[in-house]
Amino acid sequence: MDLSTFPIAFAEAREYLHELDGLRSDEWHDSLRNVLALPRATPKAYALLHPDWLELNFNAGTVQRLLGPARFDQTRLDPELASCHAKLIWGYECDIPSSTPLEADHLFPRSLGGASEAGNRVWLCRRHNAIKTNDVHLYPSWGDWKPWLRRALGNRLLVADRMLRR
Numbered sequence: 392m393d394l395s396t397f398p399i400a401f402a403e404a405r406e407y408l409h410e411l412d413g414l415r416s417d418e419w420h421d422s423l424r425n426v427l428a429l430p431r432a433t434p435k436a437y438a439l440l441h442p443d444w445l446e447l448n449f450n451a452g453t454v455q456r457l458l459g460p461a462r463f464d465q466t467r468l469d470p471e472l473a474s475c476h477a478k479l480i481w482g483y484e485c486d487i488p489s490s491t492p493l494e495a496d497h498l499f500p501r502s503l504g505g506a507s508e509a510g511n512r513v514w515l516c517r518r519h520n521a522i523k524t525n526d527v528h529l530y531p532s533w534g535d536w537k538p539w540l541r542r543a544l545g546n547r548l549l550v551a552d553r554m555l556r557r
């Protein structure tokens with residue numbers, strides 16, 4: 392992330408927190424459909440991803456299935472990406488001498504609904520990974536429709552639609 396983009400990212404994170412706070416459970420299903428029809432992802436799309444909505448709407452087995460695996464496979468390191476990606480999050484190159492082995496972590500936090508898929512994976516050294524929290528203020532790409540995000544929201548909508556038909 393370029394340092395000059397931090398204020399924009401912060402504004403998106405702020406909007407995310409407002410969307411999360413303002414959403415009502417009975418609007419979740421319709422909101423999913425509406426947000427998936429938009430040309431760009433929005434902080435609201437990420438708010439609809441929050442595991443809280445799943446727990447309110449589905450049984451434990453369905454929740455687990457929709458959330459997917461909790462962790463990344465730590466062994467599939469692409470050799471081209473064999474350095475810590477601190478810059479993506481904090482805006483500077485990692486030059487920590489002991490920056491290996493790298494660890495795979497969620498770019499959009501797992502605790503907020505981020506999927507354990509390659510598109511939401513960031514490789515960090517253990518030092519940077521240890522300080523990466525579930526704070527979304529430095530999330531770099533709110534506006535892009537990440538395939539994992541579309542897929543996660545689409546799967547939630549499918550299950551919600553199916554329940555409604557019953």
Ligand SMILES: [Zn+2]
Nearest residue numbers: 475485516519
């Ligand atoms: Zn690092």
